[in-house]
Amino acid sequence: MSNRKAIHYWKCDRPSAFYTLTNDRLTTSDSFLIEKSLMQQLEKWFGNKPFSLRKAGGQGNHITYLAEYGTETYFLRLENGPEGDDYMEIEARVLDLVRETGVPTPKVYAVDATRSEVTFSYQMLEFCNYPDLNKLHKERNLDLVNLAGHIGGNIAKWQSITPAGFGPFDPGLLRDGGQLRGLHKTYPDYYFLNWNKHLNFLVEGGLLNETEAEDMEILVGRHKKYLELDHGCLVHKDLALWNILGNAEGIKAFIDWDDTICGDPTDDLSLLACFHSGEVVEAAIRGYQKIRVLPAHFLTRFWLHLLRNIVVKAVIRVGGGYFDRKSDFFLLGSGATGTSLRDFTKQRIQTACEGLQSLKQIKDL
Structure with a gap:
């Protein structure tokens, strides 16, 4: 192992x-x-x-x-x-x-x-016998803005879990002593892990050109001081509608925690922005604020994590051939195509860069 x-x-x-x-x-x-x-x-x-x-x-x-x-x-x-x-x-x-x-x-x-x-x-x-919320969303049977507030509130609740260390957890420590500890000593160690590798992959895959990748590297490096955390909190790390079960009345279960880490409190909120509009993300933030105060320098950290997460999503989508898929693929909306997913992914990368550079408001997503 x-x-x-x-x-x-x-x-x-x-x-x-x-x-x-x-x-x-x-x-x-x-x-x-x-x-x-x-x-x-x-x-x-x-x-x-x-x-x-x-x-x-x-x-x-x-x-x-x-x-x-x-x-x-x-x-x-x-x-x-x-x-x-x-x-x-x-x-x-x-x-x-x-x-x-x-x-x-x-x-x-x-x-x-x-x-x-x-x-x-x-x-x-x-066995939670409910559909995932992405299915309901594609069928247009979901009040997503209202639901987002509940998602944000739940994020705030699980952030009360504050393991030691950063990044993915050590299974050996859990098995030997029941301890949940991240494998990295500092959060930047985790955030920048494989960062250049991911950017180079997107250049080789044709989603970015070399100048865009270099500009992104410089931009994130300019803001790296905001990644210095004294301690982290639990992060789902794959928060999306297909990992939430429920119905039109509400959420029944958050599932698929197999990418969970100890990280930044803005991370899961930024993950929602990999898929949804500013209106939806702002609703999630309002739900979060009903339970927990937003962290310092929230907007900067939000854009930093949206950029990191959408780059990861882009690597998966390029490497997995998602841009060649048809509308029956779970990641695509009703009537969407792989080409439209490619355009959205590229646009969201650009928006994250613009947001970090000029601290755009989340409503501008």
């Missing part, structure tokens, strides 16, 4: 990044072996009483199943990448801590990332 100390963001920095989504690359033989092993684990949990197992589908980076036992249904997430990543145990601990703050998350019934009995990491979770 290896930790994530060299990883800024798993989906673009893992050694096997971009080789295709997990569910798409499974052969029939792979599926058979995984399901056989999974059935053996379920027999240990459920005993000889009857249960069933079926694929849950999904477009994410995990293999997913539903197990039915009596009147209960359980959600199973598996990770079988070649890196032997063991972050699922971190995520399980974070799910419990977040739920203790009053934020809804699925209960964790079992987790094992050691690969000592099976060839994959797995979680057995409470």
